[in-house]
Amino acid sequence: MKTQSTLKSLLALALLASVASGSAEAKLNVITTIPDLRSITEEVAGDLVNVESLGRGTQDPHYIEAKPSYMLKVNKADLVISIGMELEIGWLPSILAGARNPKVNAGEKGNLEVGSSVEPLEVPKGNISRADGDVHPAGNPHVTLDPIRAGEIAQKIAARLGELDPPNAAKYEAGAKALVSRLTEKSRDWDSRIRKSGVTQVITYHKTLTYFLDRFKLENPAILEPKPGIPPTSGHIIDVIKLAKEKKIGLVLVENYFDPTVTTKIKQEVPGLRAVTVAVAVDGAPGVKKIDDVYEGLVKAIEGSK
Amino acid sequence: MFHSKRSLRPFVFVLVSVLVHSVSARAEVAGKPFNPDLSVNFLGLLRDSTNASENRSTAPYNGLSLQEAEIQFYSNVDAYLKAVALFSVAEDSGTWGIDPEEVYVETTSIPFVTFRGGKYKLALGKHNQLHTHAFPFIDAPLFQTKILGEEGLNATALGASLLVPLPWFSELTVQGFSLANEDLYNDPVASTSPPTGKTGFLARYRNLFEFGDDATLELGASASTGKNAFGLSTKLAGGDVTLKWRPAEGGKYHALIWNTEYLRAIRAGRTDPGGSGVNDEKIGGLASYVQLQFAERWWIQARAEILGAPHNEVEPVHTKQSGLLGFFPSEFSGFRLQYDHEVDHARPKPDHAVTLQYNVTIGAHPAHAY
Structure with a gap:
């Protein structure tokens, strides 16, 4: 009887906690799925946001494990930036679901997929089958490896950061423009x-x-x-x-x-x-x-x- | 395997209709974006065991068999809920049947808490929440099948899962559930005698600690209580520890998992059906296993189990050791070869069993929990 009443109390506690929300912070907390997106966000926002990547540069981004500790990080996030194009399909949905942070659910302002904002390559035509291996229906998802597309992604990130943090929108835009300019210039040198x-x-x-x-x-x-x-x-x-x-x-x-x-x-x-x-x-x-x-x-x- | 037997024909008709519709809809890609994700998983076995026979009416039997097929539908319902409907097709004593293994809705838009309602695998320990195709070994551990029954603790329930605001991952789950598990709440002699309570309660608390990028340690504790057919409580308590290592560099090729889980049940008022006259049956079981990934697609595993820890008068001590070699050509298919040595002191001879399993998934299957 005592155990039942304790368990009922715990259920009530869970209900109460559901109405509590996290405290607001001055800086936006941004979580990216891969370190390339973290670096681009850092170039765009500088010290105006806290940014962290779930994946490491030594990991295959297709197969990162959905550790519960990542759910904790995403629970505190104002914005989650991913590639999309099914790059993170094997692990990001579990993290978003476990994070219990409705701000970053798919379709919300706190959830940004950048892959679809650039021109894709290798979009499969005709019937798609797993007999062809790990094929991505929306095209090759490794978009950040093109410096020009990385600049376009920076502009997309700047626009979303500006929506979430309007007072600093101009600074984000300037950060993105500076990165675009730098990468464009360097691309000429790399090409040469x-x-x-x-x-x-x-x-x-x-x-x-x-x-x-x-x-x-x-x-x-x-x-x-x-x-x-x-x-x-x-x-x-x-x-x-x-x-x-x-x-x-x-x-x-x-x-x-x-x-x-x-x-x-x-x-x-x-x-x-x-x-x-x-x-x-x-x-x-x-x-x-x-x-x-x-x-x-x-x-x-x-x-x-x- | 099943709580009840039903004719398959109407279910097969409905499922085939839905499958045909869904598959053709996916072929049109974006034409029907609101269809749920659909996946089918099936497990086949080739088994040879010294204590089993070829008689297909008594499981497990030697020879070829389809262990189970699971058909899963998964989708957001609206901006507030997502739903899962998972049907299991399996053979029980020579008869095929289909059961709603898990059918539930879950909230997606409430901060810190997920509420879940429907029929699902309850959060009692770690193994009880796994589907058959995600078992670390081909079979479930002894404590799972001998204490909770073939289906585990799976019931109609309402629950909440709270992400506790601590610096590490900490989750508290509480669930109220129907006392439908006959192994736990019914009188084994008069099986028609129903439980005296309406609802059982369960709580699970788990914490996960990270050691750099490479390793995690998860600690879980679960407890449950519910009124049984004798007007007394059936109580369950368990603990689990899981250590996972997968290096951030080279992690495609090497990983290690160690898990140990213990479950204890006290079925108050239950008299030994074997005639020993013992009341208040107490039974506990422990399983510990290691999984080592030694190449991109290869795993080797070992498991040791004991049922009857501590020893009780009703169930003789029961031990089992298993070894497994797994090959996974892709994330959608796997082949596993398992050897078991099992000593059940109620049987005259130990059992030696070799089982080969294939495990195949088609369609859009959601990722498994960490």
Whole structure:
């Protein structure tokens, strides 16, 4: 009897707590799904917001675990920024549901998906099937790897921050404009350096670098994964070796969260081919602290492959 | 497996109609955006056990079988609620049936608290809340099946889950539920005798602590009470601890999970149906397992269990050790090979069993809890 009455009291406590809401803070709390979005938000907002990323630069953003501690962070958030395009579909919905923060539910002002605001690449046509691997119906979601699209994303973030915090809207807009200007200028330099390197074709592990390669007009004739999300097989690696020899491809870029040992056989079979592990996200390697560093690291990897 | 048997035909007709409609609607992509997400999961077994026979009317039996199929619908209802409807199709004593395993609505728009109403797996410990395809091993632990029954503690309930405002993840769940579990609340001799109470109560409190980016430690405690057929209380208490390690760097290829769960039940007034004359049956069970991911798609696992801790006069001590090798070609399919050595002191010989399971999911299935 006593136990029942205690449990009833707990239920009443839960009901009471439901009407309590978090205290307001001067700075907006922003949570991003990946560190690239954290870096872009920092460029836009500076010290005006607190921003933290759930995912780390060393993690594959498709497969991050929905830790309950992330729910706690999202519970305190004013804005959650994600890529969308089904990049985080395996883990973000659980975090949003467990956070019990209606401000950041899908469709609310506190929930921003930026992927759909830029022009997508590799949008599948016709019937989509999981027999084709991890295909994203809305297109390749690794949009932040193009510096120009990253600038467009910055403007989208600035606009939403301005809606949530109107007194600082002009500062957010200015932050975004400064990033767009800087990335546009640097892109000219990166493009020039890539042209000078003589590299025109690159093999990658996954279709992570599609937007970067497209921006700088680099071909991607082979992927180490036989299909998106499917680990390399020995038969497929033999096909890649054949293609690399035929097309005289001299560079393999392995995204930092994949196992680089798969390239050992390719390096043995293709004389002069170089395989480089590259950071494809902020914090993906020591020294990659902001979004510019990601592109700079990729360009340096290409330049080193003359 | 089922509380009641029904003819499958009308359910199959309805489900096939809905499936055909939903699948064709998804093919049109954005044409029918309000259809619920739909997924089907099914589990097949090939089993060989020294103490089982090929007689398909007594589970578990040797040979090929379909362990279970689950059909799940999931969607937001409106701006305030989401709903889940999950139907389980399985064989019981040679007869196929379909049951509403979980059908509930849950709030989405209230700060700090989620209210849930409907029929669902109650928050008693960690394992009780898992669906069959998400079990860490092919079978449920002994404490789950021997204390709570084949279906676990799954009842019509109303509950609230509060995110406690502390610096770490801390969640308190309270639930009031119907006393429908026959193993816990009915008289095992006169099974038609109903429980004397209307509602049982349950509370679970869990906390999760992070150790850097790589590891978490989760501690949970649960307790429940409800009036049984003897006018007395059936009480349940349990605790669970889970340590997870997945490095932020290299975590695609390596991970470790250690879980231990204990459950104890006191069924006051219940007389041993075996004729020992013992009242107030007390029974406890513990299971502990380790899962090690040693390559991108491979896991190796081990589990040790004891039922009868502490030992009681009604149930003889029952122990089991299991080993498992799992291969997962993708997140939507898996193959697991499990060996079990089970010693039930009520049986003359220990059991050695080898089971191969395939586990397949099609459609849009929501992510499992951490």
